[in-house]
Amino acid sequence: MTEIGQARPRSEDARLVTGRTRWTDNITPAGTLHVAYLRSPHAHARIDRVDVEAAKARPNVVAVLSGADFAAEQGALPCAWQVTEDMKLPAHPPMAVDEVRYVGEPVACVVARDRYSAVDALEDIDVDYTPLPTVVDMERAIEDGADLVHSDLGTNASYTWVFEQGDLDAALRDAPVLLERRFVQQRLIPTAMEPRAVLCEPDGSGPNTDFTLYSATQIPHILRLMLSVVTEIPEHRIRVVAPDVGGGFGSKLQVYGEEVLALLLARRLGRPVKWTESRSEGNMAVHHGRDQIQKVTLAAERDGRIRGLKVELLADMGAYLMLVTPGVPLLGAFMFNGIYKMDAYSFTCTGVFTNKTPTDAYRGAGRPEATFAIERLMDELAAELGVDPVEVRRRNWIAHEEFPFETIAGLTYDTGNYEAATEKALALFEYDKLRAEQNDRRESGDPVQLGIGVSTYTEMCGLAPSRVLGSLSYGAGGWEHASVRVLPTGKVEVVTGSSAHGQGHETAWAQIAADRLGVPFDDVRVLHGDTAVSPKGMDTYGSRSLAVGGVALYRACDKVVDKARTIAAHLLEASEDDLEFSAGRFSVRGVGDAGLSIQEITQAAFAAHNLPDGLEPSLDSDATHDPDNFSFPHGTHLCAVEIDTETGFTKIRKYVAVDDVGNVVNPLIVEGQVHGGLAQGIAQALYEEAVYDADGNLTTTTMADYLVPSAADLPSFTTDRTETPAAGNPLGVKGVGEAGTIASTPAVVNAIVDGLRPFGVRDVPMPCTPERVWNALREGGDR
Amino acid sequence: MIPPTFDYLRPTTLDEALRMLPDAGEDAKVLAGGQSLMPLLRLRLAYPDALVDLDRVDELRAIRDDGDAIVIGATATHHQVMHDPLVREHAPLVARATATVADPAVRHRGTFGGSLAHADPAGDLPAVALALDAVMLARSASGGDREIPARDFFVDWMTTALEPDELLTGVRVPKLGAGWGFHYEKFHRTAQAWAIVGVACAVRRVQGAVEDVRIGLTNMGATPVRATAVEERLGGSTLSDGTLREASAYAGEGTEPPSDLHGSSEYRSHLVQVLTRRALNAASAR
Helix, strand or coil: CCCCCCCCCCCCHHHHHHCCCCCHHHCCCCCCEEEEEEECCCCCEEEEEEECHHHHCCCCEEEEEEHHHHCCCCCCCCCCECCCCCCCCCCCCCCCCCEECCCCCEEEEEEECCHHHHHHHHCCCEEEEEECCCCCCHHHHCCCCCCCCCHHHCCCEEEEEEEEECCHHHHHCCCCEEEEEEEEEEEECCCCCCCCEEEEEEECCHHHCEEEEEECCCCHHHHHHHHHHHHCCCHHHEEEECCCCCCCCCCCCCCCHHHHHHHHHHHHHCCCEEEECCHHHHHHHCCEEEEEEEEEEEEECCCCCEEEEEEEEEEEEECCCCCCHHHHHHHHHHCCCCCECCCEEEEEEEEEECCCCCECCCCCCCHHHHHHHHHHHHHHHHHHHCCCHHHHHHCCECCHHHCCEECCCCCEECCCCHHHHHHHHHHHHCHHHHHHHHHHHHHHCCCEEEEEEEEEEECCECCCCHHHHHHCCECCCCCEEEEEEECCCCCEEEEECCCCCCCCHHHHHHHHHHHHHCCCHHHEEEECCECCCCCCCCCCCCCCHHHHHHHHHHHHHHHHHHHHHHHHHHHHCCCHHHEEEECCEEEECCCCCCEEEHHHHHHHHHHCCCCCCCCCCCCCEEEEECCCCCECCEEEEEEEEEEECCCCCEEEEEEEEEEECECCCCHHHHHHHHHHHHHHHHHHHHCCCCCECCCCCECCCCCCCCCCCCHHHCCCEEEEECCCCCCCCCCCECCCCCHHHHHHHHHHHHHHHHHHHHHCCCCCCCCCCHHHHHHHHHHHHHC | CCCCCCEEECCCCHHHHHHHHHHCCCCCEEECCCCCHHHHHHCCCCCCCEEEECCCCHHHCCEEECCCEEEEECCCEHHHHHHCHHHHHHCHHHHHHHCCCCCHHHHHHCEHHHHHHHCCCCCCHHHHHHHCCCEEEEEECCCEEEEEEHHHHEEECCEECCCCCEEEEEEEEECCCCCEEEEEEEECCCCCCCCCEEEEEEEEEECCEEEEEEEEEECCCCCCEECHHHHHHHCCCCCCHHHHHHHHCCCCCCCCCCCECCECHHHHHHHHHHHHHHHHHHHHHC
């Protein structure tokens, strides 16, 4: 069978795109109560008094509760990543009790018989606040005498984490070329299409109550464990269901206060409770992404070869550390070196508290930031030396014959072929032709200038080897689980612990099972996202589903085939060694038509009338896969922009992405992931930014202010692939969920800076809005 | 969407609507598509006592020929307007500008009159109405019919000359025939975003020389405004590159553009010059 590699349209799409499915908000058991949250209008304030009496008296209101009402039972939201021994980890109550530390933090809630009554009653809750000094700026936050987000900690620095390899001082000393740059990774709002929603349904009473919690989450398994830890409700009494989930991009890789509170409210009231956020509420209360200030120093020889790289980061944690907040920037520590060889590397990161929404994982999580810095630097180096930016990369990258290669950051890149991807990209892009056009426009003084940007990225994904996670002090492992159930009629149910929220698992996993078992694609059903159905799993993030979960399924399928072989040999009275398995059928090598289909063996296993002695009558299997290494997709992205120098408007003229994500199970899904990833990375370069004012108010609470581009704003992408199989897994797959996002941001900004270089411009802060480009032109021109 | 509580009135004739409006109270709002009002309600930035929904008043939807003008019914949707043969023939600037409003979903619900009566200076159509010297047709139960020229209609930020009991029933747009050129130059960051600045212009030339020129500016102040300083400088000119460049430099004169997330006041003052030049260039090329 060759199901693997087929460009099958996704079987889940019809129900997802029509919305005729089970989103959490579509599920309303009889008697459901509706929750609405009152959120802090202050970035930092003491809560002096919360008066809920008037709100309680409103029609249809069942309960009005403030943080004090939950104080004894709400525990603290978890942070699973103690990145240093002395990391400052402030208590993070699901609902604020004494003090609020960011605009949008929950302060009280109304539970009512309908959603309208709940929201209306919020207006009658009276809260007295005493405003406290607000910390907004990361750099000022760590100055002596700065106001504090958490006064009891005595500092706004949560941790400082250091990694050093090689002699950086020697590399910097007398370096023929020394580039120092400061890049700002603006704060982003993940903006999944489906806002968060939680429904908790209690069953029973007293300590034996069972709770079913539906949530628009990426992580039903981790959430179940964490809810149990936080609330002390026994884990086996909690079932978490992630029904169809409309995107996450990391924002639903979280344990949110509203999830904990849903459980507590359901317990307290003995009725189902539901909460669905609005977009503007979500913009304030869903964790944000990025937000780093990067000071980078690159030392190189005159011929362009890199000597060493020094990275000093400030990473904005926001007001609290959430599930993996402190670890996100550190994922970048292993990526600042990119695909390049160098002798010395130093990385220092300080996590800083501010009175803003907490940050955490957002598509790429630490790796886009790192990739941006090194890819921007490579273009800067090329400009400094007067060498083509592709050529300067060629002089530094790991040659394909050098793999496996241990990098300066301590990772071992298993495979890769940067030369092949780059050659293909250059040809598709018609690089030389565009350079010639750029030259013409420069010479003629065309008001519309052309810029060309390069990004030869790699990334570490397939999170992750459990032992490596342990060495980084992460609180859990990175394995994944799958099981295969072969039903009596020969149909197959696949259960995966990887929790799809738009990625297309139901199609890709069915392809793997169909391929390995030799059954028709339509005979496979994929089950996921419910801890009662899929008891084990580490869920979906970090481009891990296929490279970890898909491989677990591959292994589970092999176990089915192995057992079927034993039964087939018994029934065919042949030696197992003489059996061939092909297209779902066992046959005896060299013996004409004799053979058995996997369905016939299934029936034999089900009847159990005639099985080998001691063999269990079942073909079902389980497998848990824990990889030895990350996987390392890579690729070359080239972007051409047209810059209107009169207005500063940037238009992407051409975008070529050649990605190497290893072997491909479904090319359509891969292409879709690349397109979406590019859109999100381009969005960081050109459009999106979460903006806070000096008082810590988020000013981009609606989509009129937080600009998410649509198809109308993006070019037609040219995508292609090279396929260098990953060495670390039998499928040879790497992961594609984040690659486009990681690669595209620097490609676009490099293109803009390239276009403006003749005007004296060498950087434009992101997002490169028309006004910022116009300002850069004015300032550059003055130089 | 969880708006505050309000009474909801849904007349089916214009007379019924006019009778309902005074009774609905001073804080009543007219709902004519809702593409601006509904977001305000959703965000609880508006607390009307009542909404008078014109959706079922079919007589306000028509677009008709009125001799030397066309009359666009107040609740004609943007989609309807941009595809209407009368509009396309006699007021192509309206069709062109309407096609830039938000996205198809909004254009299928939002209405021409609603957009004008909302009087958001960032909206595209108020500046177009100014540039075309359109006339607003208003009616009330007490005062009967009233005609308000576009230049008197927009009195302040989101405020029009309409009385509380008055409805905008339609807009009379003069037919501008041979010799006229038009353009709407909209500058925005994404396709669905508001205009940072927009320039609507209509130019009539006789034997190459400008006889008449009108320029309406979007989002350059509390109301849409005419770029009169540019208009004055172009009379009789042949719109040569040099003249255009020189005159367009005055596009921001007398304006007080806002500063917001998408552009500073200073940037808008620069943009309006570039966009005015481009709009006039495009209009004169037609």
